[in-house]
Amino acid sequence: MAEVVAQFLSPAGRLLEKPVSQVRQERLEERAEVWRPTRYRGRRAIATWWRPAGQARHAGCATLGALEAALSLEFDPQVVSFTGWPLRLAWADSAEGYVPDFFARLADGRARLLVCQTSERATGCWEETSMLLKAAGEQADWEVRVHPGTDDTAAAANRQRLARYRHARLADADTARVLHQVFARPRPFTDGVKASALPELATVARALHLVWKRELLIDWSTPFLPTRSLVWSPQEVR
Template identity: 65%
Template sequence: MVSQVVWAQVRSKAGRLVERPVRELRGERLEEYEAVWQPPRYQGRRAIATWWRPADRARHVGCAHLGALGAAVSLEADRDVVAFASWPMRLHWADDAGGYVPDFFVRLADGRVRLLVCRPAGGSPQRWEAAAELLEAAGKQADWQVHVHEGTADPVVFSNLQRLSRWRHTRLADADTARVLRKVFAEPQPLAVGVRESGLPELPTVAKAHHLIWTRKLLIDWSSPYMPHRSLVWAPEGVV
């Protein structure tokens, strides 16, 4: 079936659902399209649907369950990712109206596209095999990468990402504060100690320092639980 044409259902700018062969979407900025689907809401639903707002973008992305939320956090932290959106298309074969909705459409810094999908826990292996075949064919026809998110390999790293993601927004970027803190952290020391040594106002400086850690302009050991009063922070070599 990989040789069959894959169709995609997307929303037009007017909000109408339209269908096109997926190869015709090559080059389309689907990360800017509205979602074609949202998880159903009903009493007793076992998965937890939630929303994530990428830094400095007005539109939230939907996460059908906590595994998808983890994938969104990982995408946000990925330096190669410039934008991503949830559920902007439904893929299907010409003779199948059901199809599959990828979790995320991802735009990379080099212009390439990645479909990121979270394999559902449990469920029918046959259904997942059919979805994987559909995704593989769509990727080949539209020249998209297809990645299956299997969860974060290191739970400590992911816990650090979750914690520091609160300071991901660029409104916290401050070049003057960054220059002072890079000098203060020329030698590794705990964040709380360095902030006190900087002489800058404590609360806003802590927030700006965390933003610098999120953007990797200050460094930590991501493999150890991050604690501001104990974990060492340092500036990258050669950066003043």
């Protein structure tokens, strides 16, 4: 199999190039971008930024589909941290390169490349890129995943709605203890918040943080409606 090389920035910002097999120990999720999308009038894609909870660095998203992919990484309990566009991959004998959308670090120390499947990529060029990504994953021992595109399911809509409550500043152990008690059996979200007898506004935000963290459970396959959707705790109340 032909060798794949990676270009990335050092912690000091110097551009480096190495075979991907020698990049396994690099903390690429902490590096700056090697590429950013060109902005020009008439550009159909939308470049924006997503800031993962608990991270100082934003992750670049070239399209709305990539923004959705970033949210899926944020929601994945296996993902510890991630960033956008930190490396460029190429065959060792080629001047052409490809920049994956995201590089993520998993809880077990492994790395994941996440790329977005767009209409522009559904061509012969994408087939060649897929071969490059597969080879890079095998040589660097990286997991490679392809985000399928815009997700219009109820689960995706729920993630988008609840993502605003993902931040750790909303965690509160005392509130969580009470909410696990009131949701010991399934009941509508609004009813449980009222039954807690805690300040409503703060408790709503903290409860939705627990839902995002899946410390309180909902049916993600149906639209989340606070007055109707059932919420329950997986913990046994003693």
